[in-house]
Amino acid sequence: MKLFLIKVFTFCCILILCIQGTDWLVPYYWGNPECADKLRTLHDRGAEFNTLFIGSSRVYRQINPALFDTMSVVPTSSFNLGCSRTFTPESFYLFKHMIEDDALNNLQYIVMELQIVTPIAPDNRGAIQSQYYLDAEELRFAMAEVLNAEDLSLKRRIKMLVGYGESYLRRLLGINTLRTKLAVLYNPASLWAGINTVVAANAPDGYYSLEREAREIGGEVLVRRQEFLADPAELSRRKAQAQQIYNNVAAFHANPIYLTRLKQLIALANAHHIHLIFVLPPRLQDEYFAELVPLFYQLNPAHRIDLGNPERFADFYAVENSYDVGHLNDHGSALFTHELATQFSELVTVGTAVTTDETP
């Protein structure tokens, strides 16, 4: 029995090593085709850009690099690396690899969306994008973050732990992922083959607004627009909830695990002479704000920009500036980019000397 178990264990270890060994052969972004497509542009023209925006569709659809560069008081040449459904900890994984990326050797500023550690829905646990970034460090972080979150219900906590655990196991065993990795290895172009070519061709700085996509492509984004117009009340609810959280920020606690990780990322960026800034975006669901707002105020002011407070930024919650409940339209995005550039300019001109914590 003992011999049998030892042999089975050894076999499994060798098999897993072989599977994991393929990670060395593929680029770090192999599981996110949209991001891969944008990084391809960056690799071709990496030296042109000194500022990157990282995050989900809230970055991708709302930050206009061309406008940002004209508004910024410091000279910037920026690129929008926001990608749909790219949340924490995936964005952290991309960040830590990107700053080591030799092709991106001109970076001075990285603006990253502040997000919660996102639950992995049961249907998505087998998806490549839910697995590829889950190395041991990101798994440890996600698990510890969930275990240390104060306001999570037991049910949600278990769901999140199971979600991350299952996705990690799948990645470890190569279920779904190995085939994709080998396909990328065999034909690197297959990585971005599924990406909409209109987006790739028409977004040289990575920005492609939802309004523009609705005009040029239509499809699912049009449905989202119609659904929002039919019932915009959810936006008012989000605004009210966000305001309540901002007004009572002392009642919420920052997750120490998350805060430590953010500080580590800032330190890592500093070591590479990059100024990392976290942006708190508007229109998040209330439980997101409850977790992120206290965290945000624990960060060094030199590394944070608030764009989520409904009292200060009422325009970002206005129906006329909206595309759907979670995103701004072209006009709203212009306002958003303008405000971001203004606050960014203030931050970088003051520099990292600002270290005192500031709470509202």
Next chain:
Amino acid sequence: MLFNSLEFALFLPTVFLLYWLILRRSWRLQNVLLLGASYLFYGWWDWRFLLLIIFSTVVDYTIGLRLAATPNPTTRKGLLALSLVTNLGLLGLFKYFNFFIESFVDLFAQAGIGLNITTLQIILPVGISFYTFQTLSYTLDIYRGKLKPTSDAVAFFAFVSFFPQLVAGPIERAADLLPQFEKERRFSYAMAKDGLRQILWGIFKKVAIADLLAIPVNLIFADSSQMSGSVLVLGAIFFAFQIYCDFSGYSDVAIGVAKLFDFQLSTNFVSPYFAKNIAEFWQRWHITLSTWFRDYVYIPLGGSRCSKATHMRNILITFTVSGLWHGANWTFVIWGFLHGLSYLPLILWNPERFDRYLAHQSPFGRMTGRGLQMGGTFAVVTLGWIFFRAEDLTHALSYLHHLFSRSLFSLPATDWSIYLVPILFLVTVEWLQRDKRHPLQIDRIPLPVRWLIYLTLAFWAIASFRQETPFIYFQF
């Protein structure tokens, strides 16, 4: 729970470790564990399915005890009838009710009579055909005096629901499997090792071959009216290997998993596409089902010890019923009937005469003759698979119509050769290892090479994995 799922990859080692490390001193407790694990495995699909299997088990357990205790022939017949009505009634209700109602309505509609009978919205419980036949054989064998009933309820319940073979066989006889639940089991390194190798081969066939071939098969069958005859031939051949790898892959995993717990299940497949005629095909394909039909349908009908005409009738009935067992659709009935029809020449002309003729030929002549026999049998079986795979009779006939057209001899416009690679690999391996119970019985090869083969197959299977696709035979 599917064998090719992450859940099962966690479930199996957990049950295995509990079974051998915690409960190894008591086979009764091991039975309790197996029963609980089997119900968890089955309830993973839908917990309501458990009610049905528990009901069926309780009925047969009780009837089995009563049958043994009652010498009165009338009472015994009544008890047997009760078991048959209960088991076949459940099968009929859940599997065939809508089929018979719809066929009845269609029949009257053709005679110009409109009937308005509503069908039921019933979910087909996974594996119902398999465990129903397994429990039926228990009461039938007790009734015939071939088997003594067990008084160990846990052993019987565990026998009926034994998770490795619960949902798609092999269909075990109580006389073979039940005694294994009623004795102490000992861990055998050789058996467990062989079990793991068989599991690996089964998973490989399912994931790397069957699921891959499902891609062209689905494409070709979905759009068969637009395909050339030559592509339709390829579609049928691909399906022949898809269903073989899918089903025999499941059986290999089931047998392999059972070996891990020191259970020996029946062999279900022996390289069926190397059969020289239809009779031999059925001695190699889904063996536990064909022997079930032989023992409980064909022989009671009179078997072969009767006139040629009655023998032929018995064959046709047995194959047609076997076709219906596979699914509630006329395509399965026709599929079974066609197999019966292709069996008839063997009754009219003794195939052994051809074997004797070949024995007197040169080695090349014998090889050619055997090759032609195998090729001919494969062609007949593959034609039958078209009915098995088609959505309905119209689809099957349309497929055949387009297949036997002028385009049969045209070159396919698309290159499908990539799908022939795993088929050639499978056929070569099975041919080279045809004397073994499964192709991974390779003890004579040096250890490092053996491990390299295992790793390559495991890596290949994982690299081929697309999604957790259910096994085809689950629907039966």
